[in-house]
Amino acid sequence: MNKITKQNDHLIVPDKVTIPFIEGDGVGAEITPVSQKIVNAAIEKAYGSRRSIEWKEVLAGEKAFNQTGSWLPDETMDAFREYIVGIKGPLTTPIGGGIRSLNVALRQTLDLYVCLRPVRWFKGVVSPVREPQKVDMYVFRENTEDIYAGIEWQQGTPEAAKFLRFLTEEMGVTKVRFPETSSFGVKPVSVEGTERLVRAAIEFALTNQLPSVTLVHKGNIMKFTEGGFKLWGYALAEREFGNKTFTWPQYEKIKKEKGEAEAAKALAEASATGKVIIKDVIADAFLQNTLLIPEEYSVIATLNLNGDYISDQLAAMVGGIGIAPGANINYNSGYAIFEATHGTAPNIAGKNIVNPSSLLLSSVMMLEYMGWNEAANLITAAMEKAFSKGEATNDLARFMPEGKSLGTKEFGDCIISLL
Numbered sequence: 001m002n003k004i005t006k007q008n009d010h011l012i013v014p015d016k017v018t019i020p021f022i023e024g025d026g027v028g029a030e031i032t033p034v035s036q037k038i039v040n041a042a043i044e045k046a047y048g049s050r051r052s053i054e055w056k057e058v059l060a061g062e063k064a065f066n067q068t069g070s071w072l073p074d075e076t077m078d079a080f081r082e083y084i085v086g087i088k089g090p091l092t093t094p095i096g097g098g099i100r101s102l103n104v105a106l107r108q109t110l111d112l113y114v115c116l117r118p119v120r121w122f123k124g125v126v127s128p129v130r131e132p133q134k135v136d137m138y139v140f141r142e143n144t145e146d147i148y149a150g151i152e153w154q155q156g157t158p159e160a161a162k163f164l165r166f167l168t169e170e171m172g173v174t175k176v177r178f179p180e181t182s183s184f185g186v187k188p189v190s191v192e193g194t195e196r197l198v199r200a201a202i203e204f205a206l207t208n209q210l211p212s213v214t215l216v217h218k219g220n221i222m223k224f225t226e227g228g229f230k231l232w233g234y235a236l237a238e239r240e241f242g243n244k245t246f247t248w249p250q251y252e253k254i255k256k257e258k259g260e261a262e263a264a265k266a267l268a269e270a271s272a273t274g275k276v277i278i279k280d281v282i283a284d285a286f287l288q289n290t291l292l293i294p295e296e297y298s299v300i301a302t303l304n305l306n307g308d309y310i311s312d313q314l315a316a317m318v319g320g321i322g323i324a325p326g327a328n329i330n331y332n333s334g335y336a337i338f339e340a341t342h343g344t345a346p347n348i349a350g351k352n353i354v355n356p357s358s359l360l361l362s363s364v365m366m367l368e369y370m371g372w373n374e375a376a377n378l379i380t381a382a383m384e385k386a387f388s389k390g391e392a393t394n395d396l397a398r399f400m401p402e403g404k405s406l407g408t409k410e411f412g413d414c415i416i417s418l419l
Contacts, residue, residue: 002054004084004370006334011084013370015051020079024089025061026344031356032089034412038379039363041416046374056083060102061091072102077109080337087338087366089359090345103339104150107143110335112328113193114200115141115304117311117341118365124387125319126399134295135317138210140201141307143328145193146225148304151186160184189225189303191232198233200331201301202241205276213237213245215280216302216310229303230280237278246270247278287313315341322395325361327369336369338362352407355393357383360415382418386411 002018004011023032036055043051058076065071071094080086091102106112117139121132129135153160163184167173176182201213215234219227237245246267255263271277281289283306289296290313302310315324326341340359348354360379367376386392390403393411397403406414 003082004334006084011334011370013372015047016054017052017370018054018056018083019366020056020058020076020083020086022058022060022076022086022088022091023063024340024344025063025092026090026346026349027354028061028089028091028340028344030349030352030354030408031340031359034356034408035360035363038360038412038415038419039367039375042367042375042378042382042419043372045378045419046372051372051375058086060088060106065094072105077106080106080110080335084334085336085338085366085370087359087363088340090340090343092344104148106337107328110328110330110337111144111333112330112335112337113142113144113196114327114329114331115139115143115307115311116327116329116365117141117307117314118325119311119314119318121318122323122384122387124384124390124400125323125392125396127317127319129291129317132318135290135314137294137297137300137314138201138204139300139302139307139311139314140197140204141302141311142193142197142304144304145188145190146304147185147187149186149188151188153184155181155183187222187225189229191228194229194232195236196332198236198301199240200329201299202237202245202276202278203331205299206241206244209274210276210298211271212277212279212297213299213301214286214297215278216283216286216300216306217280218283218306220282226283226303226306233280233301234278241276244275245278246275248280283310286310290314290317311341319396321358322355322393323357323361325358325365327362327365329369336366338366338369352409353394354408355395356408356412357393378419379415382415385418386414 002014002016004013004017023029058079059067060072060076064073093101119135119137121135153163160183164179205213215230217226217230219230234247234249237247251263251267254266312321315321321342324341327336327338329336339362342358345354364376364379390397390400391406391414394405397405
């Protein structure tokens with residue numbers, strides 16, 4: 001049996017396991033084999049012949065369209081369902097009608113409601129901020145709701161006109177400034193979608209002994225969607241994790257009833273006893289704070305669009321999206337697809353210069369998700385050694401003092417030599 005299964009809320013991972021993968025378009029053809037070679041070497045180093053991965057290619061994107069006429073064949077979705085855990089390179093978004101985004105289609109079809117983006121700095125990588133070592137966060141981005149639900153009507157269409165009539169005639173809306181030339185979009189944010197995202201973030205913080213979960217939102221403007229996200233998140237924390245968390249509303253209540261000194265004392269006691277502090281911040285303030293006081297944040301729980309902005313800014317602070325990993329996970333079903341977070345970069349495809357680190361670090365996340373932490377740790381340690389010596393692909397090496405630019409394949413061989 002070489003398939004991952006889930007029993008009693010736990011993944012059962014065989015020592016000889018099959019992992020479906022999508023090679024990816026553009027630079028995917030270069031970064032995927034390099035990443036797989038490193039992962040295979042790390043597993044052999046950590047476990048000898050006892051454990052191994054059989055890589056099973058499945059098709060999506062341009063490669064799938066050219067071979068099958070479908071951008072996302074049913075067989076690919078079936079494989080991810082059957083094997084539970086998979087990984088993918090970057091995919092081209094089809095031009096014109098049909099699938100709005102292959103990545104969004106994968107996430108919504110498998111209900112991968114968490115987009116997990118860990119952000120950390122590697123010694124040796126040049127950063128635009130003064131103290132990048134203070135940036136150490138895990139972004140839990142809601143993955144199925146918000147504007148990414150794709151509920152839109154284009155300006156000038158009968159559908160947009162119908163929606164406008166509904167707004168004005170039935171809902172009494174008068175605030176559309178230019179009604180006849182407006183496109184419209186709907187932003188769904190639900191109690192259930194919020195709760196499962198925040199629950200996953202809190203459980204992650206508890207499991208990994210992390211100090212806080214911050215709810216990032218724009219509830220001061222969008223009071224019933226993003227404001228609801230904040231309120232529902234706090235309610236979930238107090239209801240399901242009351243003895244393991246301390247929320248900011250609880251702090252404010254103590255402050256009001258007993259004074260600021262008692263509230264500060266309660267907060268300090270909660271931190272000292274290992275409780276996770278649940279707090280919130282407005283999205284624009286958070287983006288500023290990540291530059292000024294990044295050490296104040298650990299686990300971030302946020303909505304879909306906010307998470308898109310936040311995860312890319314944080315990646316830039318530690319060296320760029322080229323070394324930013326990502327995963328799309330349903331913690332209930334166990335389904336998980338790990339991915340390179342950058343695009344297909346067709347302008348550099350085939351030139352042996354692309355940085356494979358995003359996909360490689362996503363592979364590390366996959367190994368950790370499978371419980372193969374020893375192999376995962378070998379890879380991250382090897383990457384830190386390489387970067388500390390100035391050995392990296394050109395996108396990073398050109399900024400390093402005495403940096404040595406390596407090709408994609410050569411960087412892979414360097415990492416294997418340092419395992």
